[in-house]
Amino acid sequence: MIVSPELAQFTEPLHLESGRSLNRFELAYECYGRLNDRKDNAILIGHGLSGTAHAAGRHHPEDFRPGWWDAAIGPGKMFDTDQFFVVCSNVLGGCGGSSGPSSENPDTGRPYALDFPVVTILDMVRAQVRLSDHLGIERWHCVAGGCLGGAQALTWGQHFSGRVNSVLSVGATAETSAHSLAFFEVIRETIRRDPNWNGGNYYGGPAPTSGLTLGSLIGMLFWMSPDAMDTRFGREKVKDGPQFTLGSEYKMQAFLQNIATNVERKFDPNTLLYVTRAMDYFDLSRGYPNLQGALESFPDRTLLVSYKTDWRYPPHKIERLAEAIRRVGRSVEHVTLESIFGHGAYLFDVEKLTPVVRKFLT
């Protein structure tokens, strides 16, 4: 599947939760499949923390890797493009073409860097509502995603239920936990402590890629479950490798070092500061008396998926969200799946997710 990146430009100011505004902004997006005449077969996909709009297919036949959710999007796949028109947009604050810290600040002609305003997930979703208008889509058949994408889907349900028939959220709880607040702080700290970071003003010079790499390595410790690591690598040593050194003598460690040398150099470290901060703020009940009150206008079709091994977003917390949705009289299904991949299961274990999602979408 060869796909083309698209760019939508918006010149009406976007008022942000912080009180600041973006007078103009852009969103990068990609489309897979065809919008039908009734325009009722559109699915919006939200990406995770390090994602972009490039969810499926390849831009060029010789591209080494396809989009990040290629296993899930395409003809006959989980999001069946023979049936659905699937759209994925890079979040506001991102670095895959949408306006973010690496974009040119129209007021100065230079990159925003940390002058880019702090954005929330509701801000990201409001920008996506503009994209919906741009595409002429009045109602999404479904808004779907995992992790940050799940938080986006839930926010769509909370604030724009008139424009979405159903919500599909994988590995997302009603609010970011204290542990994740800590995790995101450490990730940001790895970037800020890279000498190249320079207060965020590194554009045109060397980027803080070492900090970004460390952040990716730390992330690995969290998305891949301990059982998955035992199963896949165990304590096997690198064949004919060194002994009694301080190097990466185990296959598990060589795997990490391989990731470290292959970290996406195109990903902007400042964007990681912004998207993790948006996740920090994520709490459906923020500004409401309680969670139930926050869900009063939620749509009547929701699928929540959790994984037994996802200890950061555990099934019991996702069930709590399901209960709150039920208490406001909306129908919701919560499915807990097995996987050794923990929080990363929605990306790496699409096979198990597929029948559950396909049933939900039809």
Add this chain to the structure above:
Amino acid sequence: MIVSPELAQFTEPLHLESGRSLNRFELAYECYGRLNDRKDNAILIGHGLSGTAHAAGRHHPEDFRPGWWDAAIGPGKMFDTDQFFVVCSNVLGGCGGSSGPSSENPDTGRPYALDFPVVTILDMVRAQVRLSDHLGIERWHCVAGGCLGGAQALTWGQHFSGRVNSVLSVGATAETSAHSLAFFEVIRETIRRDPNWNGGNYYGGPAPTSGLTLGSLIGMLFWMSPDAMDTRFGREKVKDGPQFTLGSEYKMQAFLQNIATNVERKFDPNTLLYVTRAMDYFDLSRGYPNLQGALESFPDRTLLVSYKTDWRYPPHKIERLAEAIRRVGRSVEHVTLESIFGHGAYLFDVEKLTPVVRKFLT
């Protein structure tokens, strides 16, 4: 309790598992309580990854903090110094007075840095056997510890059962898991990526404390359980703090930043490379046909303690070790405790551990 640090010097070569030798080495240690005339009331305590010999009491009345296991060691405490003579020694490779990368290499007159040989937990224990001789202790009543200290206690049981009556190991499995191999690799990588690290040759100049700080922050994400963080900090914001910034707006995050500014400046980052590598190698069955074969000469009294929330060293893995000890006909008790502190529970939840250990020791 005012205590004095002690230093033992050894001039007989210590042959290491790597094939290298240390012609001379030193071990720092501390003693609490009194050795009785029969010399049968001595307990050896092994410390964790960032520990030293300073386990209890204060060196000076005005010391801000006591030793790292002060809640557990003292008159009437878990290790009752009215009854027992308690010894804690800094591991070989450590930086609290024992020979390690920051010690002077007698061959060059300069710090060893990475010329210090890679040591294993068996090497550390063999050094402790020398200390036992130095102290005139033929048999320890118990060798005890948590995490790395637990691994030391198990190694004592495996290799020197003639010199230890009982083994007490908290939060230690029979082998280091793939996840911990990954975790330790990331910790080492944070240190190596600090520009001050300089291939380990930083003595006399600025130390890679930024990398050490990051390593400590990452460690925080692992020893404190997600539930503990939810309970203690939740999503509470810093009072009158900034809003819509990229700073530490949540109490959880301010707590981490406080740790970052208070990281023990005296701890040598190179030591963390060595002790984590020693943990990497830890596998009771290494060099044996299987785990059972490795336990043939284990002593007949062992207490293993696990914590339900310690997902890195989970109860089911510690039970597997208990079963292997039972299969060689030795008596072993495995107790699983509740705590919100996960792998750090043995340090921060001594109250629950105390009755279990006191019963075992008498």
